[in-house]
Structures are given as C-alpha cells and as structure tokens.
Amino acid sequence: MAALLNQDEFRTALENAIKGKAATGSPFSKAWADGTLTRAQMARWAENHYKYVGPFADYLGLIYGRMSNKFMEAKDFLLANMYEEEIGGDRHTDLLIRFAEACGTTRERVLDDDTCNATTRALQAWCYAVAMREDPIVAVAALVVGLESQVPSIYRKQTPTLRDKYGFSDHEVEFFDLHIVSDEIHGERGYQIVLEHANTPEMQRRCIRICEIAAEMRLLYTNALYRDYVEPELAAVPRAA
Numbered sequence: 736m737a738a739l740l741n742q743d744e745f746r747t748a749l750e751n752a753i754k755g756k757a758a759t760g761s762p763f764s765k766a767w768a769d770g771t772l773t774r775a776q777m778a779r780w781a782e783n784h785y786k787y788v789g790p791f792a793d794y795l796g797l798i799y800g801r802m803s804n805k806f807m808e809a810k811d812f813l814l815a816n817m818y819e820e821e822i823g824g825d826r827h828t829d830l831l832i833r834f835a836e837a838c839g840t841t842r843e844r845v846l847d848d849d850t851c852n853a854t855t856r857a858l859q860a861w862c863y864a865v866a867m868r869e870d871p872i873v874a875v876a877a878l879v880v881g882l883e884s885q886v887p888s889i890y891r892k893q894t895p896t897l898r899d900k901y902g903f904s905d906h907e908v909e910f911f912d913l914h915i916v917s918d919e920i921h922g923e924r925g926y927q928i929v930l931e932h933a934n935t936p937e938m939q940r941r942c943i944r945i946c947e948i949a950a951e952m953r954l955l956y957t958n959a960l961y962r963d964y965v966e967p968e969l970a971a972v973p974r975a976a
Contacts, residue, residue: 881949884922
C-alpha cells in the first residue's frame with residue numbers, strides 16, 4: 736500500500752499533476768499572448784468561456800451541499816467563492832460579457848447555448864459530473880486546484896497584450912484583472928483544503944489523479960478553440976508564391 740505523503744510531498748504531487756498539461760501551453764493561449772489572434776477569435780473564446788465558467792457557482796453549490804459539516808471552513812470557502820462570483824460586486828460573468836462585446840460579439844450570442852463547440856460542452860458536463868458525484872474534497876481538488884488555480888498564470892500572459900497590442904481599456908479587461916487576483920487566492924485556499932482533508936493514501940491518490948484529469952480537460956478545451964476558430968482561418972489565407 737502506498738504511504739501517506741506529508742503535506743510538502745502532497746502539494747508537489749498536485750502541482751506536478753498539472754505541469755505539462757497546463758492551458759498556458761496551448762497554441763490558442765500562446766497566440767493570444769503573442770497578439771496574433773483577431774478580435775473575432777477572442778469573441779469566440781468569450782462565447783465558449785461563458786459556457787464553462789458561467790455555471791461555476793453552480794458547480795461550487797453542488798459541492799457545498801454535499802460537503803460534511805465537519806469541514807465548516809471548507810464550506811465557508813465555497814460559499815464565499817460563490818458570493819464573489821455572483822453578487823460580491825460586479826457579477827463575474829457580466830465582466831466577461833463586457834469583454835465579449837468589446838471584441839464585437841453580443842450578449843445574446845454569449846448567452847446562446849448553441850454558440851460553443853462540443854469540447855466546451857464536454858468540459859462543462861465534466862465539471863457538473865465531478866461536483867455531483869465525486870467526494871467533495873476530491874471535487875475541490877478538481878475544480879479549484881486543477882482548474883481555477885491555473886487562471887492567474889494564463890491571464891498574466893494574456894492581459895498585457897490586450898492593452899498593449901489590441902488597445903482594450905481597463906474597463907473592458909476588468910474580467911482578467913479581477914481573476915488574476917481572486918483566483919490566486921481561491922487556488923491557494925483550495926490547495927490548503929485538499930492538503931488538510933485528503934488525509935489517507937487513497938484520498939491523496941484520487942486528488943492527484945483528478946488534478947491531472949482537470950488539467951487535461953482544460954487543455955483539450957483550449958486546444959479545441961484553436962482548432963475550431965483559428966486553424967480554419969489560417970488555412971484560408973493564400974500562401975505567397
């Protein structure tokens with residue numbers, strides 16, 4: 736039987752489960768950071784991203800309802816996270832829609848369930864399935880550590896380009912500025928919950944594995960954006976003789 740990892744070993748294993756599969760390595764993320772995407776392609780990102788992050792408070796609410804009252808500090812974190820997403824100031828999804836509109840799409844298209852690809856639907860469905868079926872601590876590992884904790888590293892590379900290359904205003908990119916700060920806090924809190932409460936070798940193994948799967952899911956989602964919205968346009972551009 737595998738031995739119980741100490742917290743330093745466990746944290747390193749969780750971090751390594753994400754490394755190499757992080758969405759920062761996606762061609763779409765790299766093109767964004769390099770400033771080679773069009774505004775229309777970023778609009779398609781926003782339409783898809785809404786389908787993934789729009790229900791994030793729903794995912795957390797499902798975990799909250801199943802979390803043992805023995806872990807009240809974890810429940811408090813989930814509740815606070817939901818509050819920030821929905822009513823703690825500007826609704827996060829409204830900030831995303833503001834950016835989408837600045838890219839040239841509309842609120843109606845962002846809200847339309849049909850303006851996303853199949854991989855985005857799969858990521859959303861996976862998040863719901865994890866929130867409803869997995870042990871709540873394992874679900875926190877998946878959604879907060881495996882997914883949410885990646886956000887600051889992604890947006891730190893993309894947000895300067897939005898201002899410097901594309902000329903978006905601070906008001907238009909507030910969604911990204913907010914999540915660089917808030918998701919760093921959320922991600923760290925998620926780590927602490929998992930490190931404290933995944934206290935058997937089997938629970939540690941499950942958390943490590945689901946962080947790996949979460950990273951794979953986000954990378955597949957981001958790769959699909961490039962495949963579906965960037966590659967066809969690149970293929971349509973005539974090559975110089």
